[in-house]
Amino acid sequence: MSTFFDWQIFFKDTGAGQTYLQWLLNAWAWTLLVSICAWIIALILGVSVGIIRTLQNQFIVFLGNAWAEVFRNIPLIIQIFIWYHVIPSLFITLRHVPSFILVVVALGLFTSARISEQVKAGIESLPKGQRQAAMALGFSNFQTYRYILLPLAFRIILPPLTSESMNIIKNSSVAFAVSVSELTMFALQAGEETSRNIEIFLATTCLYFVSTLFVNQLSQFLERRVKIPGTFGGDK
Secondary structure, eight states: OTTTOGGGGGGSSSSSSSBHHHHHHHHHHHHHHHHHHHHHHHHHHHHHHHHTTTTOHHHHHHHHHHHHHHHHHHHHHHHHHHIIIHHHOOOGGGGGHHHHHHHHHHHHHHHHHHHHHHHHEEEHHHHHHHHHHHHTTTTTTHOOOOOOOHHHHHHHHHHHHHHHHHHHHHGGGGGGGGOSSSSSHHHHHHHHSSSSSHHHHHHHHHHHHHHHHHHHHHHHHHHHOOOOOOTTTTOO
């Protein structure tokens, strides 16, 4: 076993003033940074578009549906290439924008479409009497969503939101295609330099697993904290 695995490779110098372990941890940090920034964009836009898709104005609903269908049905890697190669060609001011930002935007928009679908489904799954009762009490449309519909809907959609949180970490791996130094790029480059693909890819896989497992456990904790006893899976 000692001759098959050579874990000492991570303590060897890369020739760039750092060890492969330092490079690995730095790549992990970039993966997490891409994921967190994209998740913030996705959550804000996804919730907003999801709400828009449940309003009474048909034109606004059409725009929300169009947003969801466009960003959900185009492959993520194509969207990233569009942001990296096409859009900067059309808008000169974007030519010097770091690829990190372009990847974050592309991943955020892609995920926002998926979240909007979940928010829409969560709101529409609530009894219609919830909205009618709020309006009867004199709540405005904003207050109805803020205090009645969204708190209940989020309890319903928290499990699928957990899956999206995990997916955004895994989907961040496509950032290597535009030279963002995240985990997948590290694995490809370090594996080529060292010819120790087993150790490199095992370490990379473990970090992806740890990242998604943490998100899963955190979401389960939040789900237990916010569930309502007797409803939506809560204990009676």
